[in-house]
Amino acid sequence: MSTPSYLIRRVLQAVAVIVIVTIVVFGLLHALPGGPARGILGPQATAQQIARFNHEQGLDQSLPVQYLHYLNQLLHGDLGTSYTLNAPVSRLIGERLPKTLVLTVLSLVIGLLLAIPLGMWQAVRRNRPADYVITTLSLIAYSTPVYFLGLILVLVFSQVLPWFPSQAPQGQSLAQVFSEPQALVLPVATGAASMVAVFSRYMRAATLENLSEDYVRTARAGGSRYGAILRRHVFRNSLTPVISMLGYYLPVLFGGALVVEQLFNYPGMGLLFWSAAQASDYPVLLGCVLVIAVATVVGTLLADIVQRIIDPRVKAGRA
Amino acid sequence: MTATQASAAPAAEPILELDDLDVVFTTESSKVPAVRGVSLQVRPGETLALVGESGSGKSTVALAAMGLLAGNARATGRAVIDGTDIVGADEAGLAALRGRTVSMVFQEPATALDPLTRIGKQIAEVIRNHGDVSAKDAAARAVDLLRRVGIPEPEKRAAAYPFQLSGGQRQRVVIAMAIANDPALLIADEPTTALDVTVQAEILDLLRRLAAETRTGVLLVTHNMGVVADFADRVAVMYQGRIVETGTVEDVLLRPSHDYTRRLLAAVPRLSVAEPDGRAPAGDPRPDDGSGGGDATAPVVELRDISVVFGRGKRAVHALDGVSLVVRPGETLGLVGESGSGKSTAARVALGLIPPTSGTVSLFGADLARTRSRARRALRSGIGVVLQDPVAALDARMTVGECVAEPLRVHRRGLSAQERRGRVEAVLDRVRLPRDIVRRAPGELSGGQRQRVSLARALVLEPRLLVADEPTSALDVSVQESVLKVITELQDELGFACLFVSHDLAVVQQFARRVAVMRAGRIEEQGLTGETLLHPETDYTRRLLAAVPVPDPVVQRGRRAERLATLAAGRTGAEA
Numbered sequence: 001m002s003t004p005s006y007l008i009r010r011v012l013q014a015v016a017v018i019v020i021v022t023i024v025v026f027g028l029l030h031a032l033p034g035g036p037a038r039g040i041l042g043p044q045a046t047a048q049q050i051a052r053f054n055h056e057q058g059l060d061q062s063l064p065v066q067y068l069h070y071l072n073q074l075l076h077g078d079l080g081t082s083y084t085l086n087a088p089v090s091r092l093i094g095e096r097l098p099k100t101l102v103l104t105v106l107s108l109v110i111g112l113l114l115a116i117p118l119g120m121w122q123a124v125r126r127n128r129p130a131d132y133v134i135t136t137l138s139l140i141a142y143s144t145p146v147y148f149l150g151l152i153l154v155l156v157f158s159q160v161l162p163w164f165p166s167q168a169p170q171g172q173s174l175a176q177v178f179s180e181p182q183a184l185v186l187p188v189a190t191g192a193a194s195m196v197a198v199f200s201r202y203m204r205a206a207t208l209e210n211l212s213e214d215y216v217r218t219a220r221a222g223g224s225r226y227g228a229i230l231r232r233h234v235f236r237n238s239l240t241p242v243i244s245m246l247g248y249y250l251p252v253l254f255g256g257a258l259v260v261e262q263l264f265n266y267p268g269m270g271l272l273f274w275s276a277a278q279a280s281d282y283p284v285l286l287g288c289v290l291v292i293a294v295a296t297v298v299g300t301l302l303a304d305i306v307q308r309i310i311d312p313r314v315k316a317g318r319a
Numbered sequence: 320m321t322a323t324q325a326s327a328a329p330a331a332e333p334i335l336e337l338d339d340l341d342v343v344f345t346t347e348s349s350k351v352p353a354v355r356g357v358s359l360q361v362r363p364g365e366t367l368a369l370v371g372e373s374g375s376g377k378s379t380v381a382l383a384a385m386g387l388l389a390g391n392a393r394a395t396g397r398a399v400i401d402g403t404d405i406v407g408a409d410e411a412g413l414a415a416l417r418g419r420t421v422s423m424v425f426q427e428p429a430t431a432l433d434p435l436t437r438i439g440k441q442i443a444e445v446i447r448n449h450g451d452v453s454a455k456d457a458a459a460r461a462v463d464l465l466r467r468v469g470i471p472e473p474e475k476r477a478a479a480y481p482f483q484l485s486g487g488q489r490q491r492v493v494i495a496m497a498i499a500n501d502p503a504l505l506i507a508d509e510p511t512t513a514l515d516v517t518v519q520a521e522i523l524d525l526l527r528r529l530a531a532e533t534r535t536g537v538l539l540v541t542h543n544m545g546v547v548a549d550f551a552d553r554v555a556v557m558y559q560g561r562i563v564e565t566g567t568v569e570d571v572l573l574r575p576s577h578d579y580t581r582r583l584l585a586a587v588p589r590l591s592v593a594e595p596d597g598r599a600p601a602g603d604p605r606p607d608d609g610s611g612g613g614d615a616t617a618p619v620v621e622l623r624d625i626s627v628v629f630g631r632g633k634r635a636v637h638a639l640d641g642v643s644l645v646v647r648p649g650e651t652l653g654l655v656g657e658s659g660s661g662k663s664t665a666a667r668v669a670l671g672l673i674p675p676t677s678g679t680v681s682l683f684g685a686d687l688a689r690t691r692s693r694a695r696r697a698l699r700s701g702i703g704v705v706l707q708d709p710v711a712a713l714d715a716r717m718t719v720g721e722c723v724a725e726p727l728r729v730h731r732r733g734l735s736a737q738e739r740r741g742r743v744e745a746v747l748d749r750v751r752l753p754r755d756i757v758r759r760a761p762g763e764l765s766g767g768q769r770q771r772v773s774l775a776r777a778l779v780l781e782p783r784l785l786v787a788d789e790p791t792s793a794l795d796v797s798v799q800e801s802v803l804k805v806i807t808e809l810q811d812e813l814g815f816a817c818l819f820v821s822h823d824l825a826v827v828q829q830f831a832r833r834v835a836v837m838r839a840g841r842i843e844e845q846g847l848t849g850e851t852l853l854h855p856e857t858d859y860t861r862r863l864l865a866a867v868p869v870p871d872p873v874v875q876r877g878r879r880a881e882r883l884a885t886l887a888a889g890r891t892g893a894e895a
Contacts, residue, residue: 213430214425214427214430214431215430215433215434217425218423218425218431218432218433218493218496219441219444220387220414221385221387221417221418221422221423221425221497222418222422222444222445222448222496223414223415223416223417223418223419223445223449224418224444224448225411225448226410232436232444236435236436237433237434237435240435310435311435312435312480313434313480316482316483
């Protein structure tokens with residue numbers, strides 16, 4: 001399939017997925033007990049107050065009508081108004097999304113830069129003590145809940161060894177965030193640790209598989225040195241499965257950000273989502289979920305496109 | 320490059336000399352000796368064929384000579400290439416030797432190349448490993464090499480990825496990599512086993528020409544005696560890790576002195592060929608036993624004008640195109656053709672596994688398209704199936720007894736457990752397997768035993784039709800012989816018809832009464848095996864037959880000359 005028609009098809013698919021996500025989330029949130037009126041007006045509110053609130057907010061209309069209304073606003077860039085913060089959701093998200101992106105992208109890049117060489121190195125030194133030690137450590141990091149991992153990092157590198165602050169940068173703008181780089185270290189390290197654990201294992205397995213492929217033997221028979229074979233052939237072949245995994249891993253990263261932001265009191269999307277969930281702030285919740293869904297869909301799309309670039313067989317429909 | 324020429328220059332120092340080479344594999348539980356005390360020599364310009372069945376250690380010898388043994392293998396003794404002992408050499412020393420002094424061509428061209436690197440670049444890498452050559456010069460030399468190995472449009476093809484080439488072309492690329500630095504020794508490990516016969520003949524011609532041009536010594540590892548007869552000057556026969564016989568190709572293939580060599584050669588199916596002077600053919604094709612083979616009897620299965628199209632639009636593949644076939648009770652129809660010719664698809668249509676796009680299939684007189692689930696299942700219980708890969712065809716988690724009993728559980732639900740056991744034991748007796756095999760796992764059995772288990776499972780319902788898709792192509796010749804013998808005897812005893820799919824013309828000639836030759840989804844010609852494969856009517860069948868190497872070096876030399884003359888005549892005819 002030619003590249004433009006492939007892109008058009010994939011983008012249409014992506015839009016369809018996002019629409020389905022909005023329907024599902026909208027339906028789920030409205031099925032929750034209590035409803036937003038009770039959440040906002042409190043347990044003392046009378047039935048009339050609740051009815052008036054529901055009428056003002058359009059919550060007494062049928063669900064499909066509410067959904068279409070929501071979708072219409074969405075197309076105009078209007079994500080609604082927060083019940084609790086009295087501000088447009090788009091502005092709330094607009095303020096916080098860049099900070100979450102900084103956190104996740106830094107965790108992702110640093111995590112991959114460590115995981116990929118580590119995984120390859122482990123594969124080359126497979127079944128030797130160093131490999132066993134790293135495999136055990138990454139298994140521990142992999143199976144430890146993110147908040148617990150973060151707490152340990154805070155305990156060790158903030159309490160016992162006073163190297164880094166235990167609170168993330170509190171500044172409103174990105175410039176302010178970057179003005180305290182030492183405060184970013186622990187949140188990013190927490191996010192990156194699980195990345196390293198997961199992706200070094202993928203990379204180790206993919207490298208091991210490729211090292212036993214026939215083409216490695218052919219390259220050796222042609223007089224290529226081991227290091228050159230790793231660099232020129234095994235690296236790229238091992239990277240393709242890791243990249244496709246990466247696309248699916250984006251929602252996990254956002255989930256991690258939720259915990260990390262809560263733990264380090266970092267005012268990003270995760271913290272916004274957290275407080276909105278506690279206050280039944282539907283417009284904010286829907287907005288956050290929508291942003292995460294779009295990011296996930298775009299992430300998988302990017303992963304597929306990168307895959308097409310480095311593996312010519314994908315484009316030809318052979319793999 | 321004949322033996323006489325090689326012996327005319329006895330002074331030449333051997334390029335490869337193995338001296339008392341041992342290789343031991345260490346497994347978790349034990350040490351397994353794979354090669355024991357192997358000594359051999361290859362001189363410049365000569366081809367030594369190392370032959371033997373699977374597990375004889377012949378590939379291990381080849382890998383040991385390259386220093387490419389797996390990590391759990393240990394070699395002792397001496398393996399000297401051009402003055403350097405490979406055993407105990409360090410990796411840097413080996414890398415300097417590999418690809419320059421000695422190179423290797425592998426069995427499986429589908430996986431031998433890096434799928435993500437353009438072929439020109441992979442060839443250039445070998446050139447740049449052994450000389451201070453700029454990337455541009457190396458790329459230009461890679462294009463020259465592609466031209467030398469007969470890749471059309473080499474400038475364009477150099478930018479292709481391996482998946483864009485056919486199997487034969489990929490093997491040419493592997494050969495181009497191997498000859499990139501004009502090595503003194505070429506080790507070819509089953510270089511044509513994965514290829515069709517016509518492609519095999521081309522690749523062997525190419526290797527022969529390249530070796531002759533540069534007086535390269537060749538160590539050819541193969542199980543195919545026809546390839547040996549076609550290509551080798553001398554032969555070493557391996558059995559259980561040892562060399563049991565060495566000699567000139569004429570001596571070993573025509574006057575074998577060791578008992579094992581004699582048995583091995585006796586098991587090789589020989590293609591009977593019509594002699595140019597009209598003499599009777601050497602072999603004896605299976606006679607028409609006349610058991611219900613008459614054309615008057617109602618067919619067991621009939622394919623009428625079948626077409627199968629996969630996909631649609633521009634990408635549609637016409638797998639079958641107007642195929643008509645009949646198999647009558649008690650007879651064997653051989654379905655032959657090269658890979659992609661549609662022979663397996665035709666067998667699957669007969670089984671009802673692939674619905675035809677057009678045309679009708681009738682099975683035991685009933686139109687398959689008009690029968691519904693229950694009746695169709697009843698029809699299917701009349702067919703037994705044996706497939707190519709005996710490892711993949713049996714569920715590794717079941718015992719042999721469960722595998723064989725499974726068709727009874729599906730189609731004969733009324734049977735008691737005891738009756739079922741009785742039937743399983745009876746059919747195991749028939750395929751000459753011991754009864755106590757029922758409790759073992761398929762993984763514990765040899766390839767030949769596993770294929771007999773498949774056969775037992777196919778026959779347990781006493782089918783009227785056996786569909787066998789390349790049932791012996793994964794087996795050694797001696798095992799193939801015994802499996803084919805069992806099928807033949809049971810067919811005489813039970814009278815089932817057989818649709819026998821194979822790429823091996825010699826096997827089909829021995830085994831089938833009638834044959835249909837397929838090419839690109841069509842039937843090229845069909846008729847009695849004795850006529851069609853001896854006096855073919857179409858050029859395609861003639862070419863196919865001419866490409867099969869026969870295991871007699873004298874006859875094969877004549878056949879090769881004749882084939883090349885025909886090809887040359889065809890070429891000049893086409894140019895004119």
